Amino acid sequence: MAQSARGEPIITVEQLTMAFGSFVVQKDLNFTVKRGDIFVIMGGSGCGKSTLLRHLIGLQTPAAGKVYYGRESLWDAKPADRLSILRRTGVLYQSGALFTSMTLAENVSLPLQTYTTLPPGQIREIVSTKLALVGLAGYEDFFPSAISGGMMKRAGLARAMALDPEILYFDEPSAGLDPITSKRLDDLILQLRDDLGATIVMVTHELPSIFAIADNSVFLDNVKRTATAVGDPKEMVRTTNDEMVREFLTREGTLNEVALPAAATSSAASASSPSSSAGAS
Numbered sequence: 218m219a220q221s222a223r224g225e226p227i228i229t230v231e232q233l234t235m236a237f238g239s240f241v242v243q244k245d246l247n248f249t250v251k252r253g254d255i256f257v258i259m260g261g262s263g264c265g266k267s268t269l270l271r272h273l274i275g276l277q278t279p280a281a282g283k284v285y286y287g288r289e290s291l292w293d294a295k296p297a298d299r300l301s302i303l304r305r306t307g308v309l310y311q312s313g314a315l316f317t318s319m320t321l322a323e324n325v326s327l328p329l330q331t332y333t334t335l336p337p338g339q340i341r342e343i344v345s346t347k348l349a350l351v352g353l354a355g356y357e358d359f360f361p362s363a364i365s366g367g368m369m370k371r372a373g374l375a376r377a378m379a380l381d382p383e384i385l386y387f388d389e390p391s392a393g394l395d396p397i398t399s400k401r402l403d404d405l406i407l408q409l410r411d412d413l414g415a416t417i418v419m420v421t422h423e424l425p426s427i428f429a430i431a432d433n434s435v436f437l438d439n440v441k442r443t444a445t446a447v448g449d450p451k452e453m454v455r456t457t458n459d460e461m462v463r464e465f466l467t468r469e470g471t472l473n474e475v476a477l478p479a480a481a482t483s484s485a486a487s488a489s490s491p492s493s494s495a496g497a498s
């Protein structure tokens with residue numbers, strides 16, 4: 218795909234239906250991810266967030282509908298073309314998914330060894346650059362068992378970035394991290410987006426993260442089994458008429474912790490109060 222400017226559509230999902238056999242997980246999904254955005258896939262447990270991620274990264278075939286990268290339809294492309302589309306993406310799995318018997322340098326070098334013919338010296342150099350980008354300079358020879366959970370996530374991130382992807386996918390990056398480490402990871406994700414110009418698509422239900430770093434999002438409703446809201450979550454929390462979306466975005470105890478505009482906080486708080494909820498939708 219030709220390079221396009223920030224803000225142009227990089228992924229377009231059209232009328233996507235996802236199913237396991239006759240069990241429809243989500244139907245008729247429509248949304249666009251713009252280049253340079255941090256896009257969040259959100260929704261309650263079991264609504265299909267990970268399944269959607271699997272459709273976007275080429276691991277699961279749609280029951281119906283399209284996933285476009287630029288103008289190329291991922292699932293209509295020939296296998297070799299699909300592979301070259303997916304080569305432009307990197308994935309950070311929930312656990313960090315590092316190989317425990319390999320050092321951090323060996324883990325990060327894997328995609329480079331698998332997909333490039335670069336000489337070992339150059340691979341070592343790239344690996345050190347990527348580890349430095351995520352704050353792990355000097356940790357090349359450490360094994361995953363010798364570092365913390367947050368560091369493992371960052372090493373996973375360095376590996377996801379090894380091939381300089383245009384799009385980075387994160388599956389619940391903050392899962393299992395304490396709030397401070399999680400906030401640092403958010404800052405790192407923002408910094409990487411700004412420095413590298415990458416587009417980031419992230420599955421998460423961490424409200425502080427969602428409000429702090431998302432530019433855009435889709436909300437998957439696990440009862441209606443379709444997307445009931447698309448947009449910037451900071452706007453969504455103020456403007457939604459959907460009870461489920463509002464409940465998700467104003468979960469008790471979290472509104473005070475996130476940096477919402479004052480108007481959003483008061484509107485969301487009043488919307489969730491018993492007196493106003495009757496007219497909420």
Ligand SMILES: Nc1ncnc2c1ncn2[C@@H]1O[C@H](COP(=O)(O)OP(=O)(O)OP(=O)(O)O)[C@@H](O)[C@H]1O
Pocket residue numbers: 237242260261262263264265266267268269
């Ligand atoms: N391999 C599978 N076969 C059949 N059903 C599946 C399979 N994988 C997931 N499901 C079902 O599909 C639905 C969506 O699952 P998915 O893991 O995508 O949800 P999720 O939103 O990521 O959940 P969570 O927030 O709990 O991680 C669930 O009802 C799940 O039980």
